[in-house]
Amino acid sequence: MIIVKIGGNILDNPERLQSFLADFAQLPGPKLLVHGGGKIASAFGQRLGITPKMVDGRRITDAETLELVTMVYGGLVNKQVVAKLQALGCNAIGLTGADGNIIPAQKRPVKAIDYGFVGDVAGSESINVAALEAIIEARLTPVFAPLTHDSQGNMLNTNADTIASVLATALAPKYKVQLVYCFEKKGVLQNAEDDNSVIAHIHTEKYKTLKEEGVVHAGMIPKLDNAFAALQQGVAQVLICEAEALTSINTARYSGTTISLN
Amino acid sequence: MIIVKIGGNILDNPERLQSFLADFAQLPGPKLLVHGGGKIASAFGQRLGITPKMVDGRRITDAETLELVTMVYGGLVNKQVVAKLQALGCNAIGLTGADGNIIPAQKRPVKAIDYGFVGDVAGSESINVAALEAIIEARLTPVFAPLTHDSQGNMLNTNADTIASVLATALAPKYKVQLVYCFEKKGVLQNAEDDNSVIAHIHTEKYKTLKEEGVVHAGMIPKLDNAFAALQQGVAQVLICEAEALTSINTARYSGTTISLN
Numbered sequence: 001m002i003i004v005k006i007g008g009n010i011l012d013n014p015e016r017l018q019s020f021l022a023d024f025a026q027l028p029g030p031k032l033l034v035h036g037g038g039k040i041a042s043a044f045g046q047r048l049g050i051t052p053k054m055v056d057g058r059r060i061t062d063a064e065t066l067e068l069v070t071m072v073y074g075g076l077v078n079k080q081v082v083a084k085l086q087a088l089g090c091n092a093i094g095l096t097g098a099d100g101n102i103i104p105a106q107k108r109p110v111k112a113i114d115y116g117f118v119g120d121v122a123g124s125e126s127i128n129v130a131a132l133e134a135i136i137e138a139r140l141t142p143v144f145a146p147l148t149h150d151s152q153g154n155m156l157n158t159n160a161d162t163i164a165s166v167l168a169t170a171l172a173p174k175y176k177v178q179l180v181y182c183f184e185k186k187g188v189l190q191n192a193e194d195d196n197s198v199i200a201h202i203h204t205e206k207y208k209t210l211k212e213e214g215v216v217h218a219g220m221i222p223k224l225d226n227a228f229a230a231l232q233q234g235v236a237q238v239l240i241c242e243a244e245a246l247t248s249i250n251t252a253r254y255s256g257t258t259i260s261l262n
Numbered sequence: 263m264i265i266v267k268i269g270g271n272i273l274d275n276p277e278r279l280q281s282f283l284a285d286f287a288q289l290p291g292p293k294l295l296v297h298g299g300g301k302i303a304s305a306f307g308q309r310l311g312i313t314p315k316m317v318d319g320r321r322i323t324d325a326e327t328l329e330l331v332t333m334v335y336g337g338l339v340n341k342q343v344v345a346k347l348q349a350l351g352c353n354a355i356g357l358t359g360a361d362g363n364i365i366p367a368q369k370r371p372v373k374a375i376d377y378g379f380v381g382d383v384a385g386s387e388s389i390n391v392a393a394l395e396a397i398i399e400a401r402l403t404p405v406f407a408p409l410t411h412d413s414q415g416n417m418l419n420t421n422a423d424t425i426a427s428v429l430a431t432a433l434a435p436k437y438k439v440q441l442v443y444c445f446e447k448k449g450v451l452q453n454a455e456d457d458n459s460v461i462a463h464i465h466t467e468k469y470k471t472l473k474e475e476g477v478v479h480a481g482m483i484p485k486l487d488n489a490f491a492a493l494q495q496g497v498a499q500v501l502i503c504e505a506e507a508l509t510s511i512n513t514a515r516y517s518g519t520t521i522s523l524n
Contacts, residue, residue, distance in 0.1 A: 044333075048309050067338060071306075075337015076329060079409065079417050083360045087415035091393070093361040098345045100355045100402050131353070131400060138396035140362050147341065153349035155341050 001136075001175035002031045002249075005164035007183040008038030010243045011077060020182065020243040021081065025088035027246070030136050030175065032167065033092075034144045035081060036160040041072040053116070061116040061157040070147060070155045078145040085141065093140045097121075097148030098155060100131030103163065105148035105156050119148035119156025124169035124233060132167070133174065165226040172234035178250075179235050181223060182243040187257035188224070192217055202259050204228065227259045263398075263437035264293045264511075267426035269445040270300035272505045273339060282444065282505040283343065287350035289508070292398050292437065294429065295354075296406045297343060298422040303334040315378070323378040323419040332417045335407040344405055355402045359383075359410030360417060362393035365425065367410035367418050381410035381418025386431035386495060394429070395436060427488040427497075434496035440512075441497050443485060444505040449519035450486070454479055464521050466490065489521045 004024060010016050024033060042052060045068050053060035061069065078094040085092035097103025097119070104126055105119030121127075135142055144167070146160035161181065168179040187198035202210065207224060210216045216224060227238040239249055241256025248254045266286060272278050286295060304314065307330050315322035323331065340356040347354035359365025359381070366388055367381030383389075397404055406429070408422035423443065430441040449460035464472065469486060472478045478486060489500040501511055503518025510516045 044310070047311065048306070070341050071333040071337040073337070074341045075333040075335070079332050079336045079358055079360055082358075083411045083417050084415045086360055086363050086411060086413060091363055093393075094358070096341055096344075096356070098341055098348055098354075098356070100400075101348050101353055131355075131402060134396060134400035134402075138362075138393055140393060140396075149345040149348055151348060153346045155345050 001029065001171055001177045002027050002180060003034070003164055003168045003171070003177060004031065004180045004182055004246065005034045005160055006036065006243065007160075007181075008036040009184040010182065011035060011038035012040065016243060018084065020246065021084050022088055023243075023246040025085055025090035030141075032136070032142045032144070033081070034146070034160050034164040034167070035073075035077060036146055037069065037073050038077065040077065041069055044068060044072055055113050058113055058115065060114070061118050063117065066117040066155060066157060069157050073145040074147050074155070078143060082143055085143065090141050091139060092143045093135060094143045094145065096145045096155070097158065097163065100135070101128045101151070102132050103127060103148045103158070103166065104151050105158060107150050107154075107156060117154065117156050119150065119158040121148060121158065121162060121166050124166050127166060127170035129170050129174070132171070159222075161223050161226050165230045168230050168235045169233040172236075177235045178237045178239065179227070179230055180239045180241065180246065180249060181227070182241060182246060184242065186242045186245070186255065188216065188220060188240055190215060198255060199257055202257060203262050224259070228261070231259065231261050263291065263433055263439045264289050264442060265296070265426055265430045265433070265439060266293065266442045266444055266508065267296045267422055268298065268505060269422075269443075270298040271446040272444065273297060273300035274302065278505060280346065282508065283346050284350055285505075285508040287347055287352035292403075294398070294404045294406070295343070296408070296422050296426040296429070297335075297339060298408055299331065299335050300339065302339065303331055306330060306334055317375050320375055320377065322376070323380050325379065328379040328417060328419060331419050332409060336409050336417070340405060340407040347403065347405065353402050354405045355397060356405045356407065358407045358417070359420065359425065362397070363390045363411075363413070364394050365389060365410045365420070365428070366413050367420060369412050369416075369418060379416065379418050381412065381420040383410060383420065383424060383428050386428050389428060389432035391432050391436070394433070421484075423485050423488050427492045430492050430497045431495040434498075439497045440499045440501065441489070441492055442501045442503065442508065442511060443489070444503060444508060446504065448504045448507070448517065449502055450478065450482060452477060460517060461519055464519060465524050486521070490523070493521065493523050
């Protein structure tokens with residue numbers, strides 16, 4: 001089972017997206033896609049007169065932003081990806097965490113910052129695996145938008161990396177799961193300025209050192225934390241690579257980052 | 263198996279919608295919901311500066327209107343309905359015709375009018391029943407937005423009544439299907455001015471007479487044509503009633519219109 005997370009920068013680029021989806025459609029065996037948001041939500045937000053809310057540099061999901069992301073991520077992006085995958089012969093089914101109650105979440109508690117309608121997933125044990133497995137067993141390919149729900153009638157905006165990680169973990173008891181984070185860089189970089197300085201392999205000790213040395217930059221830490229959490233809970237392998245590397249992941253040509261516990 | 267189509271006027275009224283969804287959630291046995299659009303798409307269209315396109319009084323779905331309805335019907339409305347049903351204990355799963363390739367369609371051929379990105383469904387034999395049945399067998403309740411796809415990567419705007427009818431017909435060989443059109447009136451009216459002039463029963467001959475007498479007004483004819491087409495193809499019963507009548511449909515209290523062949 002291959003679970004792929006595709007980042008917003010690819011979604012924003014029609015040619016890269018089409019090429020990525022063609023590669024994804026050809027992956028053998030059961031697979032699942034999680035997509036992020038991308039700039040299209042901001043663009044529609046601007047047209048709708050919704051100004052992005054920021055507090056201390058953090059994005060806030062207020063009520064109208066929640067409507068916006070539910071429309072754009074759950075509707076436009078998700079269904080366009082599904083329609084394109086269908087055209088590529090991949091029997092995709094677009095979902096959010098509310099569908100089949102697959103990913104129940106809780107509105108993030110208000111502490112220093114009120115993030116608004118942002119969903120935190122308690123853990124993989126809260127995932128409704130039965131519904132997801134039934135869909136996979138029917139040879140459908142789930143495509144998840146980064147949205148969950150609070151079981152009280154509200155959708156919640158949720159980090160796509162977290163969704164990929166929690167789904168991978170929830171499916172690990174049943175499938176041998178590879179979790180692949182595809183983004184615009186070639187992998188985790190030793191030197192952020194040098195696109196070719198990919199770190200081929202990161203294990204637990206190495207990650208500790210990289211953090212201590214300040215090599216891993218801030219934006220990468222949540223992704224790597226998610227990766228190690230998934231590995232600790234049974235996911236077989238986590239890969240971080242550029243979208244174009246997807247077809248090479250189980251070959252000697254693979255040139256992205258591989259994450260493992262040891 | 264109960265297949266319910268809910269019209270836009272109910273979707274636009276939060277109290278009626280909530281009450282309707284509570285009734286729907288309590289229906290026993292397998293069920294399926296198809297929702298229309300409602301004014302919310304027009305409202306967002308206005309905010310986005312998208313002016314409704316009309317030719318000879320018919321709505322045209324141009325490229326930006328297709329984006330709009332994909333967002334609003336497939337994202338906002340569909341996921342809000344799903345989240346609300348989840349809160350009511352109904353394990354809903356939001357779908358379009360592109361998901362699971364359940365409803366492949368064709369872009370309507372250009373004749374006198376170019377309707378744009380509007381999908382025509384060839385018939386119930388084109389429905390991917392296997393995917394739909396797998397979802398229903400997993401005890402999930404499908405909630406369909408009025409969208410299909412062209413199998414070439416594009417979503418298509420599609421009439422919700424047609425979707426309800428074609429799904430009912432496709433499921434008829436496996437289930438005893440009741441098809442219920444819920445809208446804002448109490449049923450098919452003898453006199454459009456009198457909300458209480460509900461015609462209790464319409465069979466084939468009666469329908470012919472009603473059309474000849476001009477009793478059935480223009481907007482109702484496609485709905486009734488759909489109903490008779492569904493009955494001719496094995497759907498057990500078609501009901502047309504107000505949303506509030508949903509809980510009474512299999513009781514002596516039912517006061518809407520019942521459609522049958524004889």
